[in-house]
Amino acid sequence: MPQLIGPLSQIPPGEGRIFVVDGVSIALFHTRSGGVYATQAYCPHRGGPLADGLIDEATLVCPLHDRIFSLASGEGIGNDCALAVYPASVLDNQIHVEVKKTHVDAD
Amino acid sequence: MAKKKLVVVGNGMAGARAVEEVLARGGADMFDITMFGAEPYGNYNRIMLSNVLCGIQDASEIYINPLDWYAENGIVLHAGSPVAEIDRASRKVRTESGLIADYDVLLIATGSRAFIPPMQGLNGPDGKIKTGVFGFRTIDDCDGIIASAKTSRKAVVIGGGLLGLEAARGLMTHGTEVHLVHLGSFLMPAQLDSESGLMLRRTMEKMGVTIHLERNTAEILGEEKVTGLRFKDGDTLDCDMVVVAAGIRPNSEIGRGAGLTVERAIVVDNHMRSVDDMNIYVVGECAQHRGQVYGLVAPLWDQAKVFADHVTGADPDAAYHGSKLATKLKVMGVELASMGITEPEHELDEVVRFSEARHGTYKKLIVREGRLVGGILMGDISKAAYLMQAFDRETPLPDERLSLLFDLGTPPQKVTLDEMPATAQVCNCNGVTKAAIGACVASGKRTPKAVMGATRAGMGCGSCKALVGEVVAWFCGGDMEEDPSVHYYVQCIPLAKPELIAAIREKGLKSVSAVFAALATDGRPDAASKPALASLLITLWNAEYEDERDARFINDRVHGNIQKDGTFSVVPEMPGGVTTPAELMRIAQVAVKYDVPLVKLTGGQRIDLVGVAKHDLPGMWADLDMPAGWAWAKSYRTCKSCIGTDYCRFGLGDSMGLAKKIEGKFRGIDSPGKLKLATAGCPRNWSVAMVEDVGAVAIGDDRWEIYVGGAAGSHIRKGDVLCTVTGEDEVVRITGRFMQWYRENAKYKERTHTFIERMGLDRARAVVVDDSDGIAAALDAAMEAATAAVRDPWLEREKPKTENQFAAPIPVEA
Numbered sequence: 001m002p003q004l005i006g007p008l009s010q011i012p013p014g015e016g017r018i019f020v021v022d023g024v025s026i027a028l029f030h031t032r033s034g035g036v037y038a039t040q041a042y043c044p045h046r047g048g049p050l051a052d053g054l055i056d057e058a059t060l061v062c063p064l065h066d067r068i069f070s071l072a073s074g075e076g077i078g079n080d081c082a083l084a085v086y087p088a089s090v091l092d093n094q095i096h097v098e099v100k101k102t103h104v105d106a107d
Numbered sequence: 108m109a110k111k112k113l114v115v116v117g118n119g120m121a122g123a124r125a126v127e128e129v130l131a132r133g134g135a136d137m138f139d140i141t142m143f144g145a146e147p148y149g150n151y152n153r154i155m156l157s158n159v160l161c162g163i164q165d166a167s168e169i170y171i172n173p174l175d176w177y178a179e180n181g182i183v184l185h186a187g188s189p190v191a192e193i194d195r196a197s198r199k200v201r202t203e204s205g206l207i208a209d210y211d212v213l214l215i216a217t218g219s220r221a222f223i224p225p226m227q228g229l230n231g232p233d234g235k236i237k238t239g240v241f242g243f244r245t246i247d248d249c250d251g252i253i254a255s256a257k258t259s260r261k262a263v264v265i266g267g268g269l270l271g272l273e274a275a276r277g278l279m280t281h282g283t284e285v286h287l288v289h290l291g292s293f294l295m296p297a298q299l300d301s302e303s304g305l306m307l308r309r310t311m312e313k314m315g316v317t318i319h320l321e322r323n324t325a326e327i328l329g330e331e332k333v334t335g336l337r338f339k340d341g342d343t344l345d346c347d348m349v350v351v352a353a354g355i356r357p358n359s360e361i362g363r364g365a366g367l368t369v370e371r372a373i374v375v376d377n378h379m380r381s382v383d384d385m386n387i388y389v390v391g392e393c394a395q396h397r398g399q400v401y402g403l404v405a406p407l408w409d410q411a412k413v414f415a416d417h418v419t420g421a422d423p424d425a426a427y428h429g430s431k432l433a434t435k436l437k438v439m440g441v442e443l444a445s446m447g448i449t450e451p452e453h454e455l456d457e458v459v460r461f462s463e464a465r466h467g468t469y470k471k472l473i474v475r476e477g478r479l480v481g482g483i484l485m486g487d488i489s490k491a492a493y494l495m496q497a498f499d500r501e502t503p504l505p506d507e508r509l510s511l512l513f514d515l516g517t518p519p520q521k522v523t524l525d526e527m528p529a530t531a532q533v534c535n536c537n538g539v540t541k542a543a544i545g546a547c548v549a550s551g552k553r554t555p556k557a558v559m560g561a562t563r564a565g566m567g568c569g570s571c572k573a574l575v576g577e578v579v580a581w582f583c584g585g586d587m588e589e590d591p592s593v594h595y596y597v598q599c600i601p602l603a604k605p606e607l608i609a610a611i612r613e614k615g616l617k618s619v620s621a622v623f624a625a626l627a628t629d630g631r632p633d634a635a636s637k638p639a640l641a642s643l644l645i646t647l648w649n650a651e652y653e654d655e656r657d658a659r660f661i662n663d664r665v666h667g668n669i670q671k672d673g674t675f676s677v678v679p680e681m682p683g684g685v686t687t688p689a690e691l692m693r694i695a696q697v698a699v700k701y702d703v704p705l706v707k708l709t710g711g712q713r714i715d716l717v718g719v720a721k722h723d724l725p726g727m728w729a730d731l732d733m734p735a736g737w738a739w740a741k742s743y744r745t746c747k748s749c750i751g752t753d754y755c756r757f758g759l760g761d762s763m764g765l766a767k768k769i770e771g772k773f774r775g776i777d778s779p780g781k782l783k784l785a786t787a788g789c790p791r792n793w794s795v796a797m798v799e800d801v802g803a804v805a806i807g808d809d810r811w812e813i814y815v816g817g818a819a820g821s822h823i824r825k826g827d828v829l830c831t832v833t834g835e836d837e838v839v840r841i842t843g844r845f846m847q848w849y850r851e852n853a854k855y856k857e858r859t860h861t862f863i864e865r866m867g868l869d870r871a872r873a874v875v876v877d878d879s880d881g882i883a884a885a886l887d888a889a890m891e892a893a894t895a896a897v898r899d900p901w902l903e904r905e906k907p908k909t910e911n912q913f914a915a916p917i918p919v920e921a
Binding site for chain 2: 004013032041044052055056061
């Protein structure tokens with residue numbers, strides 16, 4: 001069941017923020033074109049806070065060591081790491097995310 | 108035609124590499140591939156375990172083939188599933204867990220395991236290896252050692268070979284006292300001779316490792332857990348943990364069980380095929396070829412290629428002829444290269460030798476009939492590439508033997524690369540030859556990065572990366588410069604900086620998103636290009652710049668420097684390193700109130716409050732009530748000073764006053780790279796102004812020398828004297844003009860020391876001092892506009908610029 005996160009306006013366009021959903025930290029991103037993506041909160045490489053990373057419409061750059069990941073699939077680009085991703089959507093300016101409990105918080 | 112079944116027993120570096128080679132020859136269409144591995148992981152680079160132990164790399168970084176790779180290539184992997192037996196009659200393998208797989212072709216690549224010499228007390232009461240005793244062979248060993256080292260006071264490594272030394276080095280980084288016990292009379296007997304082995308011992312002891320030579324361990328003491336060692340002679344050594352690194356033994360039992368000929372390892376023919384069964388191949392450390400068993404990675408790559416050529420039919424005559432052993436390595440920070448034999452073997456063998464114990468330099472070569480048959484280089488391995496090649500190719504050596512050890516008026520690099528034969532190996536880890544790099548360049552890969560990606564050269568231990576780059580450049584000739592993207596300011600817009608500036612001005616683009624929309628390929632934004640564009644737009648538009656915070660790196664969004672744990676640092680402004688008791692007290696109170704874990708003086712003569720949570724930043728800034736120090740940004744950072752004229756007996760100029768003036772003027776100016784400045788009250792240069800981006804040094808009579816392009820970080824360069832001026836105001840004016848010229852012309856992240864060498868000092872003088880281009884007034888005006896537009900970003904504490912700008916993780920209730 002998708003979980004209601006709250007208004008999209010909590011995340012400025014082009015940035016990310018960390019949310020804690022039922023004890024699980026996730027990084028939520030809001031692209032400039034209005035897309036919303038959810039990934040695990042911390043980089044599998046060295047634990048960088050991914051929500052502080054730079055994004056464009058398709059990718060995310062970890063702020064600590066510049067590892068690049070696909071926002072949609074979590075796949076590492078040019079690296080062997082991968083992120084857990086969660087289905088996210090926006091309805092009436094409210095963000096909904098389906099956080100699967102099977103994923104362990106990487107922190 | 109139906110596909111054959113290829114079963115690979117062993118998922119280490121040899122097994123996985125052999126499968127890669129098979130796939131590279133179209134093997135996916137010929138075989139259904141199944142792999143069995145004893146360890147529950149994908150395939151990793153075992154050589155890098157020592158880096159994991161040292162904390163240089165994380166275990167996640169040493170995977171060669173993550174689990175996805177197997178799926179993508181249609182390989183069935185049974186990880187954590189060791190094979191127990193092979194039934195050759197019915198061509199089946201069975202795992203310990205009872206899994207059965209049929210094969211048409213079987214590859215055994217079970218590698219080897221840590222050799223644990225017979226000792227009493229090795230096992231605890233439960234019959235398992237005693238708590239606190241470790242091998243050093245797998246990721247699990249590494250994890251165990253790291254966990255145990257954290258609580259250990261004293262660790263002992265048994266074994267003075269390469270592996271033992273690596274283990275000792277790793278343990279040192281975990282803060283425990285380290286002893287190394289070795290059976291022989293000198294260290295690394297496989298690679299060194301007695302004299303160099305003893306030199307290495309001294310070096311290691313200086314680093315804090317206690318070495319015990321000629322000690323035979325008889326017993327591991329302790330009931331449940333290790334408490335010490337007892338040697339054959341009765342002496343004891345107390346310790347909390349033991350790492351056994353006494354060599355390796357091939358895992359050849361599986362072959363013996365199947366009735367294959369096993370001597371030291373499973374015996375193979377020149378096709379890497381068992382001498383008993385033409386459907387079974389063996390590669391890696393569990394294979395014995397012509398009486399040799401190899402424990403290094405380079406022979407394994409050669410064997411994998413021969414196997415793949417043969418089994419796929421790509422080359423039915425493919426044959427392995429043995430490998431010549433040459434290694435280049437770094438032990439405890441000591442550079443070492445070793446090849447072939449370490450002592451002369453024949454009466455006529457000629458020894459060329461140089462030894463300088465004081466510097467830890469040792470060079471010894473063994474020459475037979477004018478060819479190199481052995482060598483040791485320690486401390487200085489600058490000749491290693493040439494010598495290893497001469498050893499491998501058996502090329503005749505120059506008559507002047509001295510030139511083998513030292514560069515005597517060396518020929519330039521190009522000549523060496525010209526002379527390098529096409530078959531010479533550039534990357535020993537991955538077996539990539541000069542010719543292979545040439546073919547890759549010819550196929551259109553024209554940057555070192557692209558060639559490394561395609562050939563894997565430089566992707567093993569990494570020590571040959573620089574050489575790979577040189578060889579690529581050599582093959583490219585002048586062409587390498589034709590790769591235009593190296594000149595682009597950002598990778599997503601095909602324009603060099605001057606053209607990009609012209610386009611931005613012409614179209615009036617004032618935000619990063621506007622630049623992407625107008626100039627990037629397909630108008631597509633690119634995350635990695637954002638900060639560089641933001642920096643440029645600020646420089647071009649000043650107050651008119653349309654600030655989009657998502658275009659800036661996190662440091663510039665929250666005005667602090669991000670740390671490894673996601674916290675930030677707070678550095679208030681402190682021009683010239685001058686503060687007051689009142690400021691110090693405020694800083695101290697803030698550090699106490701916010702429980703700041705680290706208070707550190709910086710290299711820039713300031714105070715750094717480190718480890719601050721993002722949500723504490725605004726409160727701390729308010730309580731400090733000092734301006735931001737910009738210590739997070741690619742910008743003007745600070746201006747250091749010495750004590751100047753107020754108290755110093757030698758001071759010729761008011762360096763503290765000038766530093767304050769400079770900081771007041773230029774604080775917060777964005778720039779392509781950081782700008783660190785300093786002023787010195789006299790040429791004694793106590794504030795090290797000659798190695799800063801811009802430095803002003805007082806020489807008396809109100810005159811100042813201005814140095815530019817200095818550096819004392821990862822790169823060290825003494826700055827060049829741009830000019831000598833009279834009066835502090837003139838220092839500020841020329842400093843500002845130089846920095847503006849740099850801001851407009853440097854590449855992103857190009858520091859002044861690189862910039863000044865690229866532009867040339869004469870050019871800098873002409874433009875900045877002599878106004879050869881007639882732009883001095885424009886540069887001054889641009890700098891004035893820039894300084895006028897700077898605002899203290901810490902004032903955002905009152906009014907955050909974006910939603911949840913400084914928020915802690917935001918809780919969501921179900």
